[in-house]
Amino acid sequence: MTTDGPAPRRRGRPSRTAKEGGPDTRDTILRAARAEFAERGYDKTSVRGIARAAGVDPALVHHYFGTKDEVFAAAVELSFEPALVLPSILGGPPDDMGERLARYFIGVWENPVSRAPLLAIMRSALTHEKAADVLRGFVLRRLLERIAADLDVPDPTLRAELAASHMIGIAVLRYVVRAEPLASADPERIVAMVAPTLQRYLTER
Amino acid sequence: MTTDGPAPRRRGRPSRTAKEGGPDTRDTILRAARAEFAERGYDKTSVRGIARAAGVDPALVHHYFGTKDEVFAAAVELSFEPALVLPSILGGPPDDMGERLARYFIGVWENPVSRAPLLAIMRSALTHEKAADVLRGFVLRRLLERIAADLDVPDPTLRAELAASHMIGIAVLRYVVRAEPLASADPERIVAMVAPTLQRYLTER
CATH class of the missing domain: 1.10.357.10 (Tetracycline Repressor, domain 2)
Known part of the structure; x- marks a missing residue:
């Protein structure tokens, strides 16, 4: 997983780079989502948790993918x-x-x-x-x-x-x-x- | 499912009959356990919940089957x-x-x-x-x-x-x-x- 900006942080405030979006951000969110679903299961995974793992604002997850189900669908597709x-x-x-x-x-x-x-x-x-x-x-x-x-x-x-x-x-x-x-x-x-x-x-x- | 005494109650205090034990009680507990595991899943099923569903004291579940894992094993076997x-x-x-x-x-x-x-x-x-x-x-x-x-x-x-x-x-x-x-x-x-x-x-x- 690579980005042009600084590596996404797993905790803390969303980084400015990721917040600004772009194709790398979408990819970063998607890979974070896949890891979250794999680690925590469907039930315990939230859009907020995915955003935190990707180092972005939850609004950006919604922007790129929509609901939790839609992020899940994209993660399934990636897998x-x-x-x-x-x-x-x-x-x-x-x-x-x-x-x-x-x-x-x-x-x-x-x-x-x-x-x-x-x-x-x-x-x-x-x-x-x-x-x-x-x-x-x-x-x-x-x-x-x-x-x-x-x-x-x-x-x-x-x-x-x-x-x-x-x-x-x-x-x-x-x-x-x-x-x-x-x-x-x-x-x-x-x-x-x-x-x-x-x-x-x-x-x- | 039949018992010699009154039908096991699904809620409230354990009935005296079930508390006294016997082969029917074991069977009642086992069938209640199978239903609880089927309805709630392994995670959310507890010995206490099984006892409540069977209308018996939790101690009786432990007496007949031991731990939650052992009740699960018996329920698997029944299935x-x-x-x-x-x-x-x-x-x-x-x-x-x-x-x-x-x-x-x-x-x-x-x-x-x-x-x-x-x-x-x-x-x-x-x-x-x-x-x-x-x-x-x-x-x-x-x-x-x-x-x-x-x-x-x-x-x-x-x-x-x-x-x-x-x-x-x-x-x-x-x-x-x-x-x-x-x-x-x-x-x-x-x-x-x-x-x-x-x-x-x-x-x-």
């Missing part, structure tokens, strides 16, 4: 940004699409930097209806439909959801509940076992 | 009681094991009475480390190992967990996030699509 490569992953040779997809998902979950915000989103969606709304809107509108558009099967969105559901469930058991032996299994072993499932959902007519 | 039929489901003809299992799981999730406590457990485990501990201990010790013992494949516990992870993920997307078209898909359609996945995990060597 799913790596997923924008999915169409190119799916666009390769169809014979090992399942394997590529499984490896991509496991890679995202294995990396603590990308895992933390995704877990936070999952926790928020499971415990707060508004957060579930945001995820539903985002997941449906952006991600699943984009993936489904690239699939040459009947009911592509349903199939994309079944594939996604499997990866979500693995994340729950492996990274949250940490049920053994799944929690300690070698990532490549999971990829090898899961790939045929994803392959079937995404390619078999 | 997973229907799952004790799983070995008999798995014990039938191996050719349609995946289909029987998929139909069993979707049936449990489709029924609001069995769904509510399972969702509560999932929410609690995702947001509270202690609840995740309980689920990990229970799921591993009782359920998955029992299922794995009936499977004639290498790494049976890992395979049982992969099957379980898929059903958990479907529950998240269909019943919590309510992502369409999965949320509105006919249960039998989901069973038909998911059965081959479970079949492969549980039977293919």
Whole structure:
């Protein structure tokens, strides 16, 4: 995270630079929001707290994003940004699409930097209806439909959801509940076992 | 829920009957605990609140179950009681094991009475480390190992967990996030699509 002005302060009065706004300010607020939601959860995160973490005035958070739900939606979108490569992953040779997809998902979950915000989103969606709304809107509108558009099967969105559901469930058991032996299994072993499932959902007519 | 004495009161002083204890009292407390955890979540549920809902003295809750975590563990166990039929489901003809299992799981999730406590457990485990501990201990010790013992494949516990992870993920997307078209898909359609996945995990060597 970089800004042209002084680094945003995590406590105290908003810095003048951030207050003046600009594209860097929006980015600073967004990254602070993502960190706040990930650390505190949806419930305990406030626009005021995000503003404090970003070193800006709360009015600036409202100016750029609107309500808390809208900041959350933007933070979800930021967290799913790596997923924008999915169409190119799916666009390769169809014979090992399942394997590529499984490896991509496991890679995202294995990396603590990308895992933390995704877990936070999952926790928020499971415990707060508004957060579930945001995820539903985002997941449906952006991600699943984009993936489904690239699939040459009947009911592509349903199939994309079944594939996604499997990866979500693995994340729950492996990274949250940490049920053994799944929690300690070698990532490549999971990829090898899961790939045929994803392959079937995404390619078999 | 029945008791020999007067029905347990939800508010006010503990009734004398419940205070005196007995197998019905334990059952009354347990069902009240399950309802409290389901309604309020792990965090906001207290031994005092459970006692109030069951119409007993908090000391009686401690007497039968111990700490809040131990009441939670017993409530989890009660919620997973229907799952004790799983070995008999798995014990039938191996050719349609995946289909029987998929139909069993979707049936449990489709029924609001069995769904509510399972969702509560999932929410609690995702947001509270202690609840995740309980689920990990229970799921591993009782359920998955029992299922794995009936499977004639290498790494049976890992395979049982992969099957379980898929059903958990479907529950998240269909019943919590309510992502369409999965949320509105006919249960039998989901069973038909998911059965081959479970079949492969549980039977293919």
